[in-house]
Amino acid sequence: MNFLQNLGRSTINKVTAVGASSIMLFGALFAFPIWKNVRLTIQQMYVVGVQSLLIIMVSGLFIGMVMALQGYTILVNYGAEGSLGPMVALSILRELGPVVTALLFAGRAGSALTAEIGLMKATEQLSSLEMMAVDPLRRVISPRFWAGVISMPMLALIFSAIGILGGHLVGVDWLGVDAGSYWSIMQATVEWEKDVVNGVIKSIVFALVVVWIALYKGYSCIPTSEGISKATTETVVFSSLSILGLDFILTALMFGIS
Amino acid sequence: MSKPIIQIENMQFSRGDRVIYEDISLNVETGKLTAIMGPSGIGKTTLLKLIGAQLTPSSGSVLFQGTNVHTISRTKLYELRRKMSMLFQSGALFTNMSVYDNVAFPLREHTELDEDIIRTIVLLKLEAVGLRGAAELQPSELSGGMARRAALARAIALDPELIMYDEPFAGQDPISMGVLVKLIKALSKALNLTSIVVTHDVTEVLSIADYVYILANKRIIGQGTPAEIKQSDSELVQQFLQGTADGPVPFHFPAQNIADSFLGTAK
Numbered sequence: 001m002n003f004l005q006n007l008g009r010s011t012i013n014k015v016t017a018v019g020a021s022s023i024m025l026f027g028a029l030f031a032f033p034i035w036k037n038v039r040l041t042i043q044q045m046y047v048v049g050v051q052s053l054l055i056i057m058v059s060g061l062f063i064g065m066v067m068a069l070q071g072y073t074i075l076v077n078y079g080a081e082g083s084l085g086p087m088v089a090l091s092i093l094r095e096l097g098p099v100v101t102a103l104l105f106a107g108r109a110g111s112a113l114t115a116e117i118g119l120m121k122a123t124e125q126l127s128s129l130e131m132m133a134v135d136p137l138r139r140v141i142s143p144r145f146w147a148g149v150i151s152m153p154m155l156a157l158i159f160s161a162i163g164i165l166g167g168h169l170v171g172v173d174w175l176g177v178d179a180g181s182y183w184s185i186m187q188a189t190v191e192w193e194k195d196v197v198n199g200v201i202k203s204i205v206f207a208l209v210v211v212w213i214a215l216y217k218g219y220s221c222i223p224t225s226e227g228i229s230k231a232t233t234e235t236v237v238f239s240s241l242s243i244l245g246l247d248f249i250l251t252a253l254m255f256g257i258s
Numbered sequence: 259m260s261k262p263i264i265q266i267e268n269m270q271f272s273r274g275d276r277v278i279y280e281d282i283s284l285n286v287e288t289g290k291l292t293a294i295m296g297p298s299g300i301g302k303t304t305l306l307k308l309i310g311a312q313l314t315p316s317s318g319s320v321l322f323q324g325t326n327v328h329t330i331s332r333t334k335l336y337e338l339r340r341k342m343s344m345l346f347q348s349g350a351l352f353t354n355m356s357v358y359d360n361v362a363f364p365l366r367e368h369t370e371l372d373e374d375i376i377r378t379i380v381l382l383k384l385e386a387v388g389l390r391g392a393a394e395l396q397p398s399e400l401s402g403g404m405a406r407r408a409a410l411a412r413a414i415a416l417d418p419e420l421i422m423y424d425e426p427f428a429g430q431d432p433i434s435m436g437v438l439v440k441l442i443k444a445l446s447k448a449l450n451l452t453s454i455v456v457t458h459d460v461t462e463v464l465s466i467a468d469y470v471y472i473l474a475n476k477r478i479i480g481q482g483t484p485a486e487i488k489q490s491d492s493e494l495v496q497q498f499l500q501g502t503a504d505g506p507v508p509f510h511f512p513a514q515n516i517a518d519s520f521l522g523t524a525k
Contacts, residue, residue, distance in 0.1 A: 128350035131310050132364050133339035139367075 021216040027137035028145040028215070040143035041150075048109040048144070049151030053158070055108055056101060060159035063096055064088060064166025071167075072175050084177050085186035088167035093190065093199045094255065097160035099247050102206035105152055106239035110214035113144055114235040117218025118228035126219075141215050148211030149204065156203035198254045205246060210239045261324070263288045263420055263452045264309060269318030271301075271308060278304055280476040282318070286420075291446050291453045293463040296473035297498065302456040303347070305473075306422045309454070310344060311335055322420075340368060343418035347425040349409035351397040357384070358393040361412045368416060383411040387441060403434025407441065414445060420452045421445075427459040435459075439466060460499055464488070472498060 071087045120126050120140065129136045164186075171177040190196070214235045221231035264286035271279045278301040286292045296302055307313045309320055311327040319326050322338055330338070351360050361380045365371060371379075384390040387407040397405060406426060413421055426442065427435050443466045446453045457463050464470065464484040472480040472487070472495055480487060480495040487495065497505035513519070 123353070124346040124348055124350035125352055127307075127312060128344065128346055130312055131339060131342070131344040132367065133336040134364075134367050135336070 017216075017220070020220060021212065024137065024141060024216055024219055025145075025212055027135070028142040037138065037143055037146075040139070041146045044143045044147030045151050048105075048113065048147050049155060052105060052108050052151070052155060055104055056155045056159050057162050059100060059104055060097075060162035061166040061169075063100060063159075064092060064163030064168075065170045067091060067096070067163070068167035068170035068175070072171055072177065081171075081175075081177050082181035083185055084167070084171045085182035085184075086189035088171070089164050089186045089190050090195060092160050092163040092167075093195045095247070095251070097156045097163065098199050098202040098206060099243060101152065101156040101159045101203065102210055102243045103240055105148075105155065105207075106210045106214070106236055106243065109148065109151075110210050110235050110239050111232045113148070113211070113214040114218040114221070114232045115228060117141070117144075117215060118221040118223065118231050121219070121221065122223035122225075122228065141219065145211050145215055148214075149207045152207035152210070153200050153203040156199065160199065194254075198250075201254075202247065202250050205250060206243050209242045209246065213239050213242065261288065262286055263323055264454070265319075265321040265324075266309075267319050267321070269308065269315045269320060271304065271313070271315045277476055279315075282473075282478060284471050284478060284481070286452060286454055287469065288419075288452050289446075289450055290468040291443070291455065291466055293455045293457065293467035293470045294473060295456075295458055295460065295463060295470060295498070298458060300473050302458075302473065303424050306344060306424055306454070306456055309422065310339065310342060340416060341418055342420040342422065343413040343416070344422045345406070345409055345413045345424060345426060347428060349397075349402075349405040351400075351405055351409055351412070353397050355397075356393070357389065357395050357397065357400070357408045357411075360397065360408060361415050364412065364415045379415065380411075383415055384408075386414070386445070387411045388437070401434075403430050403437065406430075406434075406438065410438075410441065410445075414449065414451075417449065418451070420454070423453065423455045423457070425457055426455060427457055427462050435462060442466060460501070474498065 067088045068084060071084050072081055075081045075084055075087065117126075117140065126136045126140065129139060168179075168182060172179045172182050217231040217235045217238075221227045262285035264284075266282055266284050269279060269282045270277070282305075284294075294302055294305060304313065308315055309322070309327070311320070314328050320328060322342070325334075325338065327335060327338060351357070352363065355363065358380055361383055362376050365376045365379060369376075381390055381393065384393055387410050389404060389407055389411065392400065392404065392408070397408070400408060423442065426438050430438060439462050442453065442455065445451060455463055455467065464487070467484055470480075470482060470484055470487045471478050474494055480490050480492050482490070488499065490496065490499075494506040496502075503509050
């Protein structure tokens with residue numbers, strides 16, 4: 001009986017959380033078209049986007065270089081090292097770009113968002129906004145939400161571009177693959193809609209999920225130090241799992257069935 | 259006598275299974291300084307949040323200038339909230355802005371005033387709390403008492419009709435406390451504000467309040483002017499005023515019999 005009670009209670013709690021987070025998302029989504037918020041959103045894009053640039057670029061460079069190294073050692077056995085370009089480009093554009101960017105973003109910006117909002121809650125800043133007749137969903141949540149959703153696809157594209165250059169650095173400059181074939185076969189193989197656009201779509205979906213989780217976890221956290229630390233951890237864990245799970249589903253939809 | 263600005267009628271409130279208020283009725287007269295006292299953990303802050311409609315009571319009503327704050331639409335509620343203002347215990351200054359921007363915040367959010375006029379208002383409000391010189395400091399650079407004064411300047415920025423102080427004296431040194439007592443009194447007189455002060459600092463508040471309510475055991479146990487309260491024959495009120503350790507509010511948290519706990523005779 002106790003087990004059933006617990007099961008019931010935890011189910012009710014989960015459903016309530018989904019409801020509460022949807023209400024929050026709704027509030028954030030419909031608060032955008034206010035002029036003041038555009039300025040706040042741009043400020044937040046600087047915080048979550050521009051300040052994440054360095055980690056994204058460095059990671060992109062290394063992932064591209066590793067892809068080229070691994071790809072080369074396999075392809076060279078079949079004399080197919082000319083196909084290194086498309087191999088690096090496709091795997092980065094389709095998978096690694098969106099996924100790794102989202103994972104890094106969840107760790108770098110998502111956790112920061114949760115901690116910031118959680119602390120604002122703990123120090124009664126959110127309450128005091130409400131008492132000043134300023135809706136925290138509009139003023140605090142919405143700009144951060146949109147900033148994240150706009151920034152992440154851009155970060156993913158930058159990641160992919162640098163990754164491809166990293167592949168070039170290792171494949172062409174170091175291992176001696178022909179530069180012409182690196183670029184021309186890549187150009188012939190990579191399709192705009194199938195590869196680039198799908199990668200961006202993935203990245204937008206990940207952005208929505210990561211930012212939503214991060215903001216909701218901060219907004220609903222228990223306003224104590226343990227509460228905030230738990231919320232921050234949950235943001236990273238839940239975001240990472242959702243990214244990987246959604247990536248599988250999206251890949252199956254986009255590339256699985258031809 | 260003027261109409262009360264706040265009327266709370268037969269309000270009950272509980273959090274989960276825990277009842278916070280069984281049955282509370284109180285009035286706050288316009289233009290007066292009303293104090294609400296009671297032991298810690300009794301839910302005094304909760305009462306302010308109920309008045310500000312951040313929380314909803316399980317039954318009963320809270321009227322602000324005759325309007326039930328819990329049944330009106332969100333837009334109406336936000337309009338009402340512009341007339342009230344709350345000073346949080348921590349001050350709740352926005353940590354990412356300077357003191358100046360904190361005070362200017364409600365003006366920038368709710369008015370279309372020019373920056374010049376905002377500047378004048380902000381500096382006047384800061385002058386009123388004695389912090390004009392600290393305008394460019396960040397909240398992290400302020401002491402606790404200064405942060406509370408800065409928050410007070412922000413709370414009066416829009417000239418509210420009602421201001422609610424949540425534990426304004428808690429954790430202050432005697433000088434800051436004296437400053438805050440003087441400020442609260444001076445502001446409510448000068449701006450003709452209605453003030454609600456929630457506190458457990460008996461002497462300070464009895465010296466400035468016009469009317470006092472004492473909360474304990476989930477209900478109001480005493481009310482009256484400071485003079486009447488001091489004369490109260492309720493044991494509970496007297497224990498609270500004199501700060502005796504044991505009495506109607508027991509020293510011991512409810513526990514099992516001491517012999518049972520130590521000898522292990524209880525199961």
